[in-house]
Amino acid sequence: MEAISMFILAVLMLELQRIPVSVCSDPCSKGYRRAAIQGQKICCFDCLPCSEGEILNPKDDTECLKCPADKWPDSRKEECLPKLIQFLSYEETLGSALACISVLFCLLTFSVFCLFIIKRNTPIVKANNRDLSYLLLISLMFGFMCSLAFIGRPNRIMCMIRQVMFAVIFSLCVSTILAKTITVIMIFSATNPNSKLKTLVGFRIPIYIVPVCAMVQIILCIVWLAQAAPFAESNMAAEIGIIVIECNEGSRVLFACVLGYMGLLASISLFVAFLARKLPDTFNETKFITFSMLVFASVWVTFIPAYLSTMGKQTVAVEIFAILSSSAGLLVCIFFPKCYIILLHPEMNSREYITRRNGKNQEI
Known part of the structure; x- marks a missing residue:
């Protein structure tokens, strides 16, 4: 019985590896926000870069936040850093x-x-x-x-x-x-x-x-x-x-x-x-x-x-x-x-x- 169980488990693992992964499910890179595609399912979206002077909202990856006037985004657009004087x-x-x-x-x-x-x-x-x-x-x-x-x-x-x-x-x-x-x-x-x-x-x-x-x-x-x-x-x-x-x-x-x-x-x-x-x-x-x-x-x-x-x-x-x-x-x-x-x-x-x-x- 134990051998049969191991065989079934191995077959299931192979089947899971064959399940196709949707391109739409890939997460966006740092500094990019999610933008929904009209007429597509919610799992399908485009990745748009945040505008100059903005960072990705850490609480909502569908919007960007503008940095204060005296700060500027880091290279990954994750954090607002003080501007160089x-x-x-x-x-x-x-x-x-x-x-x-x-x-x-x-x-x-x-x-x-x-x-x-x-x-x-x-x-x-x-x-x-x-x-x-x-x-x-x-x-x-x-x-x-x-x-x-x-x-x-x-x-x-x-x-x-x-x-x-x-x-x-x-x-x-x-x-x-x-x-x-x-x-x-x-x-x-x-x-x-x-x-x-x-x-x-x-x-x-x-x-x-x-x-x-x-x-x-x-x-x-x-x-x-x-x-x-x-x-x-x-x-x-x-x-x-x-x-x-x-x-x-x-x-x-x-x-x-x-x-x-x-x-x-x-x-x-x-x-x-x-x-x-x-x-x-x-x-x-x-x-x-x-x-x-x-x-x-x-x-x-x-x-x-x-x-x-x-x-x-x-x-x-x-x-x-x-x-x-x-x-x-x-x-x-x-x-x-x-x-x-x-x-x-x-x-x-x-x-x-x-x-x-x-x-x-x-x-x-």
């Missing part, structure tokens, strides 16, 4: 590289400043108002260092400080360049008896240009901060699955006014330097100023489309690059030719050389 930090390669470049250029500018202090009584430093040269070098140092304020996690205070600092410092730089250019014109007018501008030399106009131009920008920034100051916000739409911590400029109109005023100063400086580029070379640095303002304008003109076409931390990196490259352009174009003469051709940095040069110019 992104901002340009010192820990990543891009942030540390930009910070190092900023510090290096600041040290280089400080070296030029020290060189000009040491050689303050030489003709090439005294030409075109050495006090304005000192002020421009100090402004460039602050300009390089202000880019560091754009690195790190933004907060309300830093968002206000970094934009205002950037606007005021660069307005100070450009207004100083404008004052230097007008100084060249005034010097030439004082030596030319036929010049119509000779009567304006006594008014010492370049002294008032820097504080007046800088004060206008400061007033614009105060109005901006009072009406709609920049603030930090969490941008969840910039990149999928990432929360971008960035600065909202507050009033875009006032932000555009601040940038527009800086652009106006740069345009005036470029125009005046271009008109004065053919003055006598002994006291003339307007050729270098013209080229430096062309570099400055080119950087910021290309910055606008690049700024508008990037998102996330790349936007901040583009602005830092524009700050560094425009500041470096001013430093290299205006001061490196003078440093070249001071360090490598000191014979050209003497009163005798200038007197001999002036004599040749008069003969011509």
